[in-house]
Amino acid sequence: MSSHQDFTPKPVEKNIRNTYRWLEDRLPILSFLSDALVTYPAPRNLNYMWNFGSLAGIALVLQILTGIFLAMHYKGDVNLAFDSIQHIMRDVQWGWLIRNLHMVGASFFFIVVYIHMARGLYYGSYKSPREVLWGLGVIIFLLMMATAFMGYVLPWGQMSYWGATVITNLLSVIPFIGKYVVVWLWGGYSVGDPTLTRFYAFHFVLPFVIIGVVVLHLWALHLHRSNNPVGIDLKRAKDYIPFHPYYTIKDTFGLGVYLIPFTLMVFFLPEYLGHPDNYIPANPMVTPAHIVPEWYFLPFYAILRAIPIKEIGVAAMFGSILVLFFLPWLDSSPVRSARFRPLYKQIYWLFLINFVVLGWCGANPPEGMFVIIARVATVLYFSFFALLPVLARYEKTKPLPATI
Amino acid sequence: MKFLLIALTLLLPVLAHASEGEAALPAQNWSFNGLRAGWNKAELYRGYTVATQVCMSCHSFKYITHRDLMRAGFTEAEVKAMAKSMNMDLNAPLLTGLAPADAQETYGKVPPDLSMMNKAREGGADYVHAVLTGFSEDPALIKEHFPDGLPAGAYFNKAFPGHAIAMPPPLQEGAVTYADGTPATVEQMAHDVATFLQWTAEPERFERQRMGVFVLIYLAIFTLLAYLSKRAIWKDVKGH
Numbered sequence: 077m078s079s080h081q082d083f084t085p086k087p088v089e090k091n092i093r094n095t096y097r098w099l100e101d102r103l104p105i106l107s108f109l110s111d112a113l114v115t116y117p118a119p120r121n122l123n124y125m126w127n128f129g130s131l132a133g134i135a136l137v138l139q140i141l142t143g144i145f146l147a148m149h150y151k152g153d154v155n156l157a158f159d160s161i162q163h164i165m166r167d168v169q170w171g172w173l174i175r176n177l178h179m180v181g182a183s184f185f186f187i188v189v190y191i192h193m194a195r196g197l198y199y200g201s202y203k204s205p206r207e208v209l210w211g212l213g214v215i216i217f218l219l220m221m222a223t224a225f226m227g228y229v230l231p232w233g234q235m236s237y238w239g240a241t242v243i244t245n246l247l248s249v250i251p252f253i254g255k256y257v258v259v260w261l262w263g264g265y266s267v268g269d270p271t272l273t274r275f276y277a278f279h280f281v282l283p284f285v286i287i288g289v290v291v292l293h294l295w296a297l298h299l300h301r302s303n304n305p306v307g308i309d310l311k312r313a314k315d316y317i318p319f320h321p322y323y324t325i326k327d328t329f330g331l332g333v334y335l336i337p338f339t340l341m342v343f344f345l346p347e348y349l350g351h352p353d354n355y356i357p358a359n360p361m362v363t364p365a366h367i368v369p370e371w372y373f374l375p376f377y378a379i380l381r382a383i384p385i386k387e388i389g390v391a392a393m394f395g396s397i398l399v400l401f402f403l404p405w406l407d408s409s410p411v412r413s414a415r416f417r418p419l420y421k422q423i424y425w426l427f428l429i430n431f432v433v434l435g436w437c438g439a440n441p442p443e444g445m446f447v448i449i450a451r452v453a454t455v456l457y458f459s460f461f462a463l464l465p466v467l468a469r470y471e472k473t474k475p476l477p478a479t480i
Numbered sequence: 481m482k483f484l485l486i487a488l489t490l491l492l493p494v495l496a497h498a499s500e501g502e503a504a505l506p507a508q509n510w511s512f513n514g515l516r517a518g519w520n521k522a523e524l525y526r527g528y529t530v531a532t533q534v535c536m537s538c539h540s541f542k543y544i545t546h547r548d549l550m551r552a553g554f555t556e557a558e559v560k561a562m563a564k565s566m567n568m569d570l571n572a573p574l575l576t577g578l579a580p581a582d583a584q585e586t587y588g589k590v591p592p593d594l595s596m597m598n599k600a601r602e603g604g605a606d607y608v609h610a611v612l613t614g615f616s617e618d619p620a621l622i623k624e625h626f627p628d629g630l631p632a633g634a635y636f637n638k639a640f641p642g643h644a645i646a647m648p649p650p651l652q653e654g655a656v657t658y659a660d661g662t663p664a665t666v667e668q669m670a671h672d673v674a675t676f677l678q679w680t681a682e683p684e685r686f687e688r689q690r691m692g693v694f695v696l697i698y699l700a701i702f703t704l705l706a707y708l709s710k711r712a713i714w715k716d717v718k719g720h
Contacts, residue, residue: 120717120718125485162543162595162596165684166543166548166683166684172684172687172688173688173691176688183493187489187490187493190489190492191485191486191489194485194488194489195485198485317717321713322713322714322717325706325709325710325713325714326710326714328706328709328710329703329706329707329709329710331706332699332702332703332706332707333703335699335703336696336699336700336703339692339695339696339699340692340696342692343688343689343691343692343693343695343696344688344689344692346688347599349493352599352600352601352602352604353600355596355599355600356592356596356600365641371492371493372492372493374492375492428485428488429488431492432488432491432492435492
């Protein structure tokens with residue numbers, strides 16, 4: 077944002093050609109947008125992993141747009157919700173398309189954000205001076221999880237109902253006030269109509285809160301500019317290129333590549349990532365054989381179930397996400413990019429593989445070997461964060477180049 | 481690095497899906513699967529015959545009206561004749577005459593609505609087909625699963641989870657007479673009605689897939705042009 081030191085108002089321009097300057101003098105929104113999307117100096121060595129930030133933004137906008145049209149036809153009432161989804165799928169013009177976009181869009185939003193986070197983790201994008209940028213990202217991730225969880229309740233199928241019951245019940249472990257908190261959250265003594273109605277309200281409003289945090293995320297980004305694959309501070313002007321046209325066209329190409337598998341899912345496999353039980357209307361009298369959350373929650377769900385003591389399991393599950401806030405201080409190595417950190421690179425890949433293993437455990441019933449694998453994987457998950465301070469002290473990093 | 485990362489992330493949803501399957505169902509050949517698939521009108525009409533004459537004695541299709549059949553390729557005259565032969569309004573949902581309370585008393589539970597059945601069960605049409613053809617009175621088989629005998633009022637079914645189903649075997653050889661002369665074997669009726677249930681579950685299936693082909697063609701061209709533009713614009717950037 078360009079700062080205006082001269083506070084004396086300029087005369088209104090008579091010439092229509094000066095409308096830009098007229099508006100600029102009153103609300104510098106055009107130069108703000110231009111600074112953010114046109115002239116923003118981006119490192120010239122960014123690889124395709126840097127596409128996922130703008131993709132996440134596009135995914136968010138797509139969710140909000142499709143969501144608004146769904147909200148025009150959805151009924152947030154336990155007696156009407158399930159039928160209203162079928163009304164959208166069968167009677168509303170293009171209803172099936174809007175709903176499939178929203179449903180598949182949620183999964184793809186998480187895929188994009190997981191890759192975006194994994195990129196930040198690999199290239200040390202969370203390190204000084206970008207700690208707050210990273211923290212805002214973790215807040216966005218938490219808000220996304222809350223929004224997605226409540227969105228999955230809205231169709232009011234069996235998994236909606238029982239997923240909501242299992243997850244909200246977790247709060248009952250809060251000492252002393254836990255069970256009152258749960259009743260307060262439900263608006264009754266079980267998940268019911270008041271729960272559905274308030275979840276609908278939150279599901280509608282939280283994405284706009286996410287937009288607000290995204291603006292802060294971008295603000296923090298633009299202050300110190302993007303990290304880059306080499307992870308060093310870029311000092312020369314020629315290390316940067318303007319965002320437009322270089323990254324606008326690169327992101328456009330990335331968008332095309334992203335939309336192809338997205339389209340395949342929306343038009344050919346819309347139910348692939350869903351659960352058949354959610355096409356059975358919610359029934360408080362019948363518990364499904366296995367209650368599984370959506371795939372993007374599975375690693376955290378596995379951590380929850382890996383620990384036999386419920387209170388500690390809940391704490392570990394929330395802790396597994398909250399620990400991300402402390403990452404910039406846990407990893408005190410001055411070198412950002414994993415390219416120059418041979419040991420970090422190895423535990424990074426182990427951490428990622430372990431995360432997928434956790435997800436696999438979360439998808440399976442907590443029996444037999446899955447319990448053991450989930451416990452080992454839970455320990456490994458937290459070991460990664462515990463190892464970081466030690467690693468920074470003993471790791472021999474490769475020499476950093478002076479420039480790119 | 482990049483590809484490994486993306487592959488790993490994509491593995492998560494796929495793994496979640498792969499580990500859900502239970503007993504393998506015998507996969508059937510369905511006219512709605514494959515590259516040149518579509519709704520087979522003759523098959524749907526036979527399935528409709530079984531659905532309305534057998535299933536609807538107990539089950540409803542509450543999201544389906546006769547008018548909806550026009551979306552599957554039936555003409556207005558045909559649909560009107562079908563509705564008339566059932567003394568139904570064109571826009572009335574296909575509801576069973578069996579009251580829920582009576583069903584509860586006779587079968588111990590209210591039969592589920594069938595409109596969404598193929599989406600609401602793992603295995604979809606294969607599952608419906610397997611249940612309809614999976615009834616058995618073989619005492620050795622029943623003894624194997626239920627050493628103390630079947631629960632009262634239940635029937636043995638190979639595909640139904642738990643193997644004890646409240647529904648009596650609904651299909652008997654010749655239970656319906658097909659207008660096109662096809663012999664009404666249990667296998668034939670199960671296949672036809674499972675196809676019909678696929679249509680009731682996702683009547684938009686082929687509108688969706690047809691549109692998807694065009695969107696993909698559009699995106700392929702869009703992505704190619706974007707790639708060429710990207711290459712042209714980045715030509716002068718050092719190291720790229």
